[in-house]
Each structure stands twice: as C-alpha cells, then as structure tokens.
Amino acid sequence: MTSRLDEYRTYRSQMNERIFQIDHRGVKRFFNLDTAAYQDGALDPKTKELLGLVASAVLRCNDCIDYHLIQCVDAGWDDAELYDALNVALIVGGSIVIPHLRHAVETIDLLRKEANDGS
Amino acid sequence: MTSRLDEYRTYRSQMNERIFQIDHRGVKRFFNLDTAAYQDGALDPKTKELLGLVASAVLRCNDCIDYHLIQCVDAGWDDAELYDALNVALIVGGSIVIPHLRHAVETIDLLRKEANDGS
Amino acid sequence: MTSRLDEYRTYRSQMNERIFQIDHRGVKRFFNLDTAAYQDGALDPKTKELLGLVASAVLRCNDCIDYHLIQCVDAGWDDAELYDALNVALIVGGSIVIPHLRHAVETIDLLRKEANDGS
Amino acid sequence: MTSRLDEYRTYRSQMNERIFQIDHRGVKRFFNLDTAAYQDGALDPKTKELLGLVASAVLRCNDCIDYHLIQCVDAGWDDAELYDALNVALIVGGSIVIPHLRHAVETIDLLRKEANDGS
Amino acid sequence: MTSRLDEYRTYRSQMNERIFQIDHRGVKRFFNLDTAAYQDGALDPKTKELLGLVASAVLRCNDCIDYHLIQCVDAGWDDAELYDALNVALIVGGSIVIPHLRHAVETIDLLRKEANDGS
Amino acid sequence: MTSRLDEYRTYRSQMNERIFQIDHRGVKRFFNLDTAAYQDGALDPKTKELLGLVASAVLRCNDCIDYHLIQCVDAGWDDAELYDALNVALIVGGSIVIPHLRHAVETIDLLRKEANDGS
Numbered sequence: 001m002t003s004r005l006d007e008y009r010t011y012r013s014q015m016n017e018r019i020f021q022i023d024h025r026g027v028k029r030f031f032n033l034d035t036a037a038y039q040d041g042a043l044d045p046k047t048k049e050l051l052g053l054v055a056s057a058v059l060r061c062n063d064c065i066d067y068h069l070i071q072c073v074d075a076g077w078d079d080a081e082l083y084d085a086l087n088v089a090l091i092v093g094g095s096i097v098i099p100h101l102r103h104a105v106e107t108i109d110l111l112r113k114e115a116n117d118g119s
Numbered sequence: 120m121t122s123r124l125d126e127y128r129t130y131r132s133q134m135n136e137r138i139f140q141i142d143h144r145g146v147k148r149f150f151n152l153d154t155a156a157y158q159d160g161a162l163d164p165k166t167k168e169l170l171g172l173v174a175s176a177v178l179r180c181n182d183c184i185d186y187h188l189i190q191c192v193d194a195g196w197d198d199a200e201l202y203d204a205l206n207v208a209l210i211v212g213g214s215i216v217i218p219h220l221r222h223a224v225e226t227i228d229l230l231r232k233e234a235n236d237g238s
Numbered sequence: 239m240t241s242r243l244d245e246y247r248t249y250r251s252q253m254n255e256r257i258f259q260i261d262h263r264g265v266k267r268f269f270n271l272d273t274a275a276y277q278d279g280a281l282d283p284k285t286k287e288l289l290g291l292v293a294s295a296v297l298r299c300n301d302c303i304d305y306h307l308i309q310c311v312d313a314g315w316d317d318a319e320l321y322d323a324l325n326v327a328l329i330v331g332g333s334i335v336i337p338h339l340r341h342a343v344e345t346i347d348l349l350r351k352e353a354n355d356g357s
Numbered sequence: 358m359t360s361r362l363d364e365y366r367t368y369r370s371q372m373n374e375r376i377f378q379i380d381h382r383g384v385k386r387f388f389n390l391d392t393a394a395y396q397d398g399a400l401d402p403k404t405k406e407l408l409g410l411v412a413s414a415v416l417r418c419n420d421c422i423d424y425h426l427i428q429c430v431d432a433g434w435d436d437a438e439l440y441d442a443l444n445v446a447l448i449v450g451g452s453i454v455i456p457h458l459r460h461a462v463e464t465i466d467l468l469r470k471e472a473n474d475g476s
Numbered sequence: 477m478t479s480r481l482d483e484y485r486t487y488r489s490q491m492n493e494r495i496f497q498i499d500h501r502g503v504k505r506f507f508n509l510d511t512a513a514y515q516d517g518a519l520d521p522k523t524k525e526l527l528g529l530v531a532s533a534v535l536r537c538n539d540c541i542d543y544h545l546i547q548c549v550d551a552g553w554d555d556a557e558l559y560d561a562l563n564v565a566l567i568v569g570g571s572i573v574i575p576h577l578r579h580a581v582e583t584i585d586l587l588r589k590e591a592n593d594g595s
Numbered sequence: 596m597t598s599r600l601d602e603y604r605t606y607r608s609q610m611n612e613r614i615f616q617i618d619h620r621g622v623k624r625f626f627n628l629d630t631a632a633y634q635d636g637a638l639d640p641k642t643k644e645l646l647g648l649v650a651s652a653v654l655r656c657n658d659c660i661d662y663h664l665i666q667c668v669d670a671g672w673d674d675a676e677l678y679d680a681l682n683v684a685l686i687v688g689g690s691i692v693i694p695h696l697r698h699a700v701e702t703i704d705l706l707r708k709e710a711n712d713g714s
Contacts, residue, residue, distance in 0.1 A: 015578035022555075022581065026563040026632050033628060034571045037210040037621050042199035047166070048207055051173045055211040056572070058174045058453075060299070061536070063575040064211075079260075080161035087264040088167055091156040092174040092183075094451025095272045096294070096415075099301035102253035105260065134459035141436075141462065145275050145444040152271060153452045156264050175453070177572075179656070180417070182456035198617075206621040213570025214629045215534075215651070218658035221610035224617065275448040280437035285404065286445055289411045293449040296412045296691075298537070302449075317498075318399035325502040326405055329394040330412040330421075332689025333510045334532070334653075337539040340491035343498065372697035379674075379700065383513050383682040390509060391690045394502050413691070418655070420694035513686040518675035523642065524683055530646045531653045531687040540687075556637035564643055567632040568650040568659075 005110050008066055038071070046075040050085050057089035060096065062103050069104060073111045082108055124229050127185055157190070165194040169204050176208035179215065181222050188223060192230045201227055243348050246304055276309070284313040288323050295327035298334065300341050307342060311349045320346055362467050365423055395428070403432040407442050414446035417453065419460050426461060430468045439465055481586050484542055514547070522551040526561050533565035536572065538579050545580060549587045558584055600705050603661055633666070641670040645680050652684035655691065657698045664699060668706045677703055 019027060038048045049071040056064035072082060086104055090097050138146060157167045168190040175183035191201060205223055209216050257265060276286045287309040294302035310320060324342055328335050376384060395405045406428040413421035429439060443461055447454050495503060514524045525547040532540035548558060562580055566573050614622060633643045644666040651659035667677060681699055685692050 015582060019581055022559055024559045024563055027566060029628050030566055033624050034210050037207050042203040051204055051207045054170045054174050055177045055208060058178055059572045061572050061575060064572055083260055083262045084161040085170055087262055088156050088170045089174060090265060090268055091153050092452050095449050096297045096299050096302055099299060105257055106253060134463060138462055141440055143440045143444055146447060148271050149447055152267050178453045180453050180456060183453055202617055202619045206619055209622060209625055211570050211572055214568050215654045215656050215659055218656060224614055225610060272448050275445050280441040289408060289442055289445045292408045292412050293415045293446060296416055321498055321500045322399040323408055325500055326394050326408045327412060328503060328506055329391050330690050333687050334535045334537050334540055337537060343495055344491060372701060376700055379678055381678045381682055384685060386509050387685055390505050416691045418691050418694060421691055510686050513683050518679040527649045527680055527683045530650050531684060534650045535653055560637040561646055564632050564646045565650060567629050
C-alpha cells in the first residue's frame with residue numbers, strides 16, 4: 001500500500017523533474033539557492049532544517065512541513081525536539097496552525113514507522 | 120537620543136502593563152504560554168529564540184523580529200549565525216521579506232552598538 | 239457512505255487524541271486555552287463562534303471553517319446569518335476567499351442534511 | 358495636539374477623496390460594497406463590525422483595526438466585549454497578533470478619552 | 477477518466493450555482509465585481525489574467541491558480557510566458573510557493589493536453 | 596523638504612549597501628536573482644514590474660509597492676493602467692488591501708510630482 005508520504009515523494013520528484021525540463025533559468029537558480037540555504041554555513045544543516053520546519057508550519061504549508069520533517073528526521077532530531085519546535089510554531093501562528101500540527105504529528109509517526117519497517 | 124529600539128521597548132512595556140491591568144484571563148494565559156514556549160524543554164531556549172526569529176521574519180512582523188533579535192543576541196547567537204537564519208527566512212518567504220531583512224540587519228547593528236556603548 | 243464531514247471529524251478526533259498522548263505541556267495548554275476562548279465571557283459563546291468562523295475564512299483554512307461552522311450551527315445561527323458573516327469575510331479577504339466560501343456553503347448544506355437525516 | 362487617531366482619520370479621508378476623484382469604476386463599486394457589507398442584513402451592523410474587527414486583527418492590519426474599533430465603539434460595544442473579541446483573534450492568530458493587540462488596546466483607550474474629553 | 481481539472485470545473489460550477497441560488501445581495505455583487513475586474517479597461521483582459529495568476533500564486537491558492545491559468549491559456553499566453561510570470565511569483569513569494577508552482581506547471585500541461593485531445 | 600519617497604530610497608540604499616557588506620553568499624545570490632526576475636525574458640520587463648506591483652499589493656507590503664511603482668512609472672505605465680492593476684489587487688485581496696491602495700495612490704501622485712518638478 002502506498003502511504004501519503006510515498007505519494008508526496010513521487011509527485012514531488014515527478015514535478016521537480018518536469019520543472020527542470022522546462023529549464024527556466026530563474027526557476028532553476030531559485031531551486032539551487034533553496035537547496036544551498038540548508039547547507040552548512042554559520043549554522044549547521046540540522047539547525048537550519050528545524051528553522052525550515054517552523055517557517056513552513058507558521059506559513060501553513062503541509063507539503064513544506066512534510067519536506068522539512070523528512071529532512072529533520074534524517075538530520076537526527078528526535079520526536080520530543082520536533083514537538084517542541086512545532087509548539088513554538090503553534091504559539092507564534094495560533095490555532096489556525098492546529099490542522100497543520102495534526103498533519104505534522106501524523107507525518108512524524110509515518111516517518112518513524114517507515115524507519116522501523118525498513119530496519 | 121532615544122533609539123528606535125528604546126522606543127519599541129518603552130511602548131512594548133507600557134502596553135503590556137496596560138494589557139495586564141485589563142486582566143482578561145484568556146489574554147493573560149496566552150502571554151504566559153508565549154513566555155513558556157521559549158523556555159528550556161526538549162529544545163534549549165537559545166534554539167527556540169532562533170525559531171521565533173525565523174517565524175517572525177517569514178510572517179513579516181518587525182516588532183516580533185526586534186523582540187526575538189533582542190532575545191537571540193542575549194542568548195549568544197553571533198551575527199553570522201543570525202544572518203544565516205535570516206537567509207533561511209528570505210528563501211522560504213521570498214523578496215517580500217527583504218524590507219524586514221533590512222530592518223533586522225539594522226536592529227542587529229543597533230543591538231551590537233548598545234552593547235559596545237554600554238561596555 | 240461516509241461524508242467528508244465524518245472523515246474530518248474522525249481524523250480530527252484521532253489526531254487530537256494522538257496529540258494529547260504526546261503530552262507536550264505547551265501544546266496541551268494551548269488546546270485548553272483555545273477551547274476557553276469560545277466559552278462564556280463578556281461575549282457569549284454564540285457570538286464568539288461567529289468570530290471564529292470569520293477569522294478562519296479570511297485566513298483561508300477549510301478545516302477551521304468546518305470546525306467553526308459545526309459549532310455555529312450548534313449554537314443556533316441560521317443559514318442567512320452564516321451567509322451574512324461569510325459575506326463580511328469575502329469583502330475583507332477578497333476573491334481569494336471564494337474557494338473557501340464554496341467549501342463553507344457546502345459544509346452548511348451537509349450540516350443541515352445531517353440534522354434532517356437524524357431527525 | 359493631534360492624536361494618531363486624528364492623523365489616521367485625516368489621511369484616510371484625504372486619500373479616499375483622492376481615490377473617488379480618480380473615478381475607477383471597479384474601485385468605487387468595491388468601496389460601496391465594502392460599506393454595504395456592514396449594514397443591516399441577516400446580522401445587525403453591531404455584530405458585523407465586531408466580525409470586521411476580528412478579521413482585521415488576525416490579518417494584522419492596524420489601519421483596519423482602528424477603523425473597525427471606531428465603528429465598534431460607535432455601535433455600543435463596551436471595553437470588556439472588545440477585549441473578549443480581541444482574545445479570539447489572539448488565539449486564532451497567535452503571538453504574531455500581539456503587536457496589533459497592543460495597538461488595538463491603545464486605540465480603545467484613545468477612543469474612550471476622546472469621548473470623555475468631548476463630553 | 478475525469479481529470480482533476482474537470483473535477484474542479486464541475487465542483488466550481490455546482491457551488492457557484494448554489495451560491496447564486498442563496499441570493500445574498502453582497503455576495504452576488506462581489507462575484508459580478510470580480511468578473512468585471514478582468515474585463516477590458518485601461519489594461520486589456522489578457523494582461524489582467526496574468527496579474528490574477530501571479531496574485532493567486534503568491535497568495536498560494538491552487539483553485540485560484542487553476543482558474544486564472546484556464547483564463548490565461550484562453551487569452552493566448554504561451555507556456556514560456558506563463559513560466560516567466562510564475563517565476564516572478566516564486567521570487568516574490570519564496571520557496572513556500574514551490575508546491576503551488578508544481579501544481580501550476582501540472583495544470584498548464586493538462587490544459588495543453590486537453591487542447592490537443594480536443595483538436 | 597525630504598519626501599517619504601526620498602526617505603525610503605535613502606534607507607533602502609543604505610541598508611542594501613550594509614547587506615552587501617555583510618557578504619552572505621545566499622543573501623547576495625537572492626538579491627541578484629530578484630533583480631534578474633524582472634529583466635527581459637519571455638515577458639518584457641514592463642509587464643513583469645506590473646506583476647511585481649500586484650504581488651506586492653495583495654501581500655500588503657508598502658515598501659515593495661513603492662519599489663515596484665517607481666519601476667512601473669519608469670517603465671512607462673500610465674496612471675489609469677496602474678489604477679486598473681491595483682483594482683485587480685483590491686478584488687483579489689479584499690478590503691484589507693485598502694490601506695495599501697491609499698498608500699499606492701499617494702505614491703503615484705508623489706512620483707508624478709517629482710517628474711513635473713524635475714522637468
């Protein structure tokens with residue numbers, strides 16, 4: 001059975017490929033710049049992914065939340081830390097963030113399940 | 120001469136006092152919860168203030184940016200780290216964040232100047 | 239057949255249960271504060287739910303719109319009053335609110351149908 | 358001495374006059390529709406102004422907050438009711454609304470002072 | 477097989493019909509004003525649809541993006557021009573716009589496919 | 596006497612210089628990408644500036660509105676065309692855009708006055 005995370009990954013990767021095929025110089029440079037923003041700098045990538053998660057949560061974008069949660073779990077943040085970051089997003093962004101908190105908590109559970117199933 | 124940071128601090132503190140005097144139970148509990156969100160938990164306060172800064176920047180609120188920059192400088196983030204966090208906000212939020220980036224950079228400079236003048 | 243309202247209610251209740259199980263002190267206090275905000279105070283709960291509906295509509299959150307519509311119908315607002323409130327949201331928020339107006343009108347119809355079917 | 362409310366009123370009225378002078382059919386019709394949205398309908402104007410206030414607060418527009426507070430005070434909402442409505446906005450919109458809550462509370466105080474000075 | 481564009485068109489047209497049946501004077505006037513905003517004026521309809529597209533993209537509303545893309549393709553904008561407009565939206569709105577860029581690119585492909593299949 | 600447009604230009608240019616002096620690679624590349632987005636491509640620069648204006652208006656950023664109005668006037672858009680574009684922004688974004696419409700109309704008048712005074 002395909003999980004919603006797999007569907008998201010497939011769609012994201014198909015459409016990114018399509019966008020690169022279009023070959024718009026500005027769009028491609030933006031995608032590169034976006035990738036670069038989370039690489040090692042004055043801050044380490046792990047911290048930056050958490051910043052990306054909270055930014056995505058207060059701006060209320062489920063796809064962006066999923067993307068950064070995948071990266072955050074990869075980077076080694078544990079559940080308690082992710083919940084604590086999401087709590088900051090909840091306080092800053094208010095109850096309008098709650099549906100996205102539900103989505104984020106579900107995504108974390110799905111990611112942990114994937115890791116367990118794959119082990 | 121009063122800097123814009125001093126004006127902000129004075130106004131913020133006067134109005135917070137006024138709001139506490141009003142004594143609305145829900146509002147007061149929200150203010151307490153807001154304070155608590157940045158205290159030690161699974162994440163340390165220093166990390167949480169940086170999350171608060173990025174959330175404020177992508178939501179484009181200068182007063183919130185100033186508040187979290189004051190806290191971030193207090194918590195020990197250096198300029199390069201703050202710029203790197205603001206770069207994440209810029210990429211996530213786009214060019215509409217630029218006027219707030221200008222404001223944030225000016226605030227960082229003002230805070231460092233205050234620290235130097237006070238030493 | 240399960241309506242989209244039933245799906246929403248089930249998902250919302252499952253994920254809220256999961257969130258309470260996580261037991262993050264800040265998140266739990268926020269949920270309590272959120273509930274308290276719509277209880278009797280200087281304004282009555284019925285008025286507050288209408289405020290919550292309009293806030294949800296201008297912030298363009300379908301789940302929040304559904305939640306507050308369920309509460310508004312429970313509180314006794316009739317269709318004409320709900321449409322008049324949604325019209326305020328439409329004027330304040332502009333045509334970008336229209337897809338959420340469609341969703342809201344459909345939700346109202348579904349809620350009235352549920353009430354009729356259940357009678 | 359001119360208060361910031363007087364400055365707002367003067368600027369608003371000058372610029373509205375300028376906008377009507379421009380005589381763009383769409384803009385003029387929108388302004389009329391905006392006025393009509395708060396007039397008597399299934400909901401009374403007093404309730405609608407409170408909806409407008411909360412919508413303005415969660416969308417974080419100080420000028421809109423001031424406009425609707427002027428109308429709300431005119432319509433007879435007392436301070437406790439206005440604070441209770443602003444508390445809903447604070448919960449829905451989160452801490453990013455706090456600077457606008459400060460502004461709103463100050464505006465309410467200015468409006469009451471005007472009423473007292475004028476009596 | 478029904479494409480997601482057909483589903484959108486059907487839902488949109490059903491719910492618009494339902495909204496007109498409700499016959500709220502303010503809502504109906506807003507819908508008329510919305511239609512009028514894209515008609516010939518100082519700017520031609522083709523330019524205005526592109527403005528509507530970019531506004532929808534930075535405000536991150538997929539239904540609105542689809543609506544304006546349908547209009548833009550009808551008005552004669554070619555793919556390269558639409559991508560160039562979406563690039564402006566991406567720069568202004570940041571990476572949070574990327575999921576909507578994916579959606580928009582897919583919609584453009586679906587619209588071109590419809591045109592080819594129908595020829 | 597210094598107009599608010601001159602103050603904006605001075606502050607913008609000072610802070611941009613300060614930001615370039617900081618020399619954050621990501622931020623600098625973003626600024627370059629932002630400039631490039633409005634240069635000749637599938638769409639001409641004149642059309643793109645109008646897109647930038649409408650995006651800035653619906654996102655409700657006065658500094659961004661001023662920046663794009665300066666560019667739009669330079670690019671040769673006349674007042675009627677600018678008003679027609681702002682009308683699209685007003686319809687898409689709703690009455691919450693009105694304070695920014697006032698600001699934009701004032702900026703257009705200031706820009707035309709500058710052009711006349713300088714002739």
